[in-house]
Amino acid sequence: MPSLVSHPDEVKVVSRRFGLGATDIDKYVELDGYKAVQQAIAKGPEWIISEMKASGLRGRGGAGFPTGMKWSFVPKQSEKPKYVLVNGDESEPGTCKDHVLFLHDPHAVIEGTMIAGLAIGSKLGFIYLRGEYRYLLKIVEKAVADAYAKGFLGKNIFGTGVDFDIITQTGAGAYEVGEESALMESLEGKRGVPRIKPPFPAVVGLYGGPTVINNAETIANAPHILLMGGEAYAKLGSERNGGTRLFGISGHVERPGVYELPMGYNLKRAIYEVAGGIKDGKKLKAVVPGGSSCPVMTADEIDVGLDFDQMGRAGTMLGSGGIVVLDETVSIVEFALRTIAFYQHESCGWCIPCREGTDWIKKTLTRVYNGGGNKKDVDNVQYLAENMLGRTFCPLGDAAAMPTIAFVKKFRKEFEDYIEGNKAGTPIITVEQLVGAH
Template sequence: MPTLVSHPDEVKVISRRFGQGAAEIDKYLELDGYKAVQKAIAEGPEWIINTMKASGLRGRGGAGFPTGMKWSFVPKQSEKPKYVLVNGDESEPGTCKDHVIFLHDPHAVIEGTMIAGLAIGSKMGFIYLRGEYRYLLKIMEKAVADAYAKGFLGKNIFGSGVDFDIVTQSGAGAYEVGEESALMESLEGKRGVPRIKPPFPAVVGLYGGPTVINNAETIASAPHILLMGGEEYAKIGSERNGGTRLFGISGHVERPGVYELPMGYNLKKAIYDVAGGIKDGKKLKAVVPGGSSCPVLLPEEIDVGLDFDQMGKAGTMLGSGGIVVLDETVSIVEFALRTIAFYQHESCGWCIPCREGTDWIKKTLTRVYNGGGSKKDVANVQYLAENMMGRTFCPLGDAAAMPTLGFVKKFRKEFEDYIEGHKAGTPIITVEQLVGAH
């Protein structure tokens, strides 16, 4: 479970209620709860969207698309019902920031869902949690029930004449349904595989109706933004990257945990100052800066700001905010194998480049890890990953290829030295045994 930690450099916006019992509705109300949605009702949809645009908030699930702009894409008139879908399928390895929101501030997710609904003219919201978050689902269900009991959800919310309902839903533990169209398929009771786009969800989404889909952290940020003002929120972050973000710093650091830092905060400072540096005085070897799908950074590359634009210029991604720190003891061969094994297992199998590509990379790296590899295998892994990029229906293929390419390009010598130092005939270790042993 993520640890509640604190550091002087934190700017507590979304986490300001953490540890204060705000999962209980009466405490949430004491801490300005449900004031933002009432303001949204009074000001109207255009004001909500303009405030969100002014905030510079970009999708916290990893794509980084401007939230206010996304909401504005939903057509004002629609013959079919409109929906708000909260993506809480937090399945990216290294990521645990949505977890603490559901645990400590579930009503912020509810209130944010209502605000998004008011912005687009929706009367129905769905909050979808990953399958492994069963205990968090109980917290969300209680929070929703308490909101209904207070009359905040259902018919005529806050005496406004507006109706709004929320349903909670749990997945079955599939990484694939973190992709927005696969998430809609799952909610509709079908197998969680991606849809072909266009049409895009803003026009044809859940049950064929216009749909806004946002990550849980994005949605939970909305009430805070409306209360403090879009411009004030934008000032906290960096250019074109407004506000703060929850970063989960894990791996070989002295103080792992979830920290709320301004967008653009320096990655090196986050590791060495906020998280206390490398554990036990060891040397830094590599950093996965935003969850397992993000290309790895070398120690000399981490003096960079944590926002979507700066990380892109550095050749990686901000992703889902999961910073994984690896010290000098880590075998990149093993780490790369464990990473691709995850994506091979989680591929839905619909499209060939992803289904076959992840499987062949896993087989090749397993052979290398077990001492039966050759230098040609390293080139083959790179070739396979390059031919997966941009050739799949959803981003899972890219999510598997990008870290693989990063490992091979930046640590090729380590792969080749590993192959030279291991002879064929080493007892076979399956990926299942490897992962189980850790």
């Protein structure tokens, strides 16, 4: 089990049971576990949704959509069964928060799934884990089995006459199924490609029934919100961005780790105070603030609050909370190439702008990186990315385009230096060798 890091500025809500043995169901119950869901059964769906709206909780998977509002979109009456789907397909490079939830507090995800089910009138939930997280599957499956054994899941839970079941499932290692409609396709046993919208999942989702889909961290917050009250949770964060968030700070920092900080916490402080500053006394060059799909920030742009709105005004995104810190030794050209190589590999190939756009950007950047580029290549990379943006079947194209545009705009001279041969000793290497070597 990896060691846990902490800092005095942390506000522990969703992480408050980490390191306390809460994978054991008796310990979880001792630490106020399964109290919130019993409260939810007693008070009913309208109360649950009201508290979730009051909390200001926004989707922790990256979209940042208000959770309570999302749950309220599900129609009260439906001829088809309703479903809750937990998205634990944590595949965004730089993101490492959901796995600590599954590792240290799986019952919180289970309880949150039950609460979401009660809110929308569902009797069945699915917890979908990333394919590479098979080492966590045993932990989650044991937690689910223990909940059944205690009578917390299944028929007549807690003796209340309410029924609720949970099924676990893992993916096949596809980044694409992080997109909600592709996730539903995968769960139904089909190829994980996105669906046309509308209809949206709240109306026509899994197996054609109304469906709520939330990120694992979002769901895990629900029990804490109901116990402490939505308004109290909201006050922990910034305006329109309630509560706290798990931030995975990685890269060239002295104390990498997953920290729970209030929404709106200053990014510069998170790097220099919480994570201990830049490793080995080197200078900061750039920061990817929320996973690889988020536009890069330069060293002089990081004095900004970590919430969805402030990061949006800064020209980037909060994303999935994966803060990747890059020091002065990093080649932005190499970093951009590794980023687009990932998206090219993970593209489902369904639509031409994404399939062809990511491939041509990768080919062009490979040429630039190897010292064989020409002056038009930098403009061509930006042109390709801008023409992908907003023109793809699902957001994967945008996820590839946005960081590429930012790399070129903010570090253009570095790309030109490669072309002009000012980068001494640039190796002749294929992108496959580059990615495979790390």
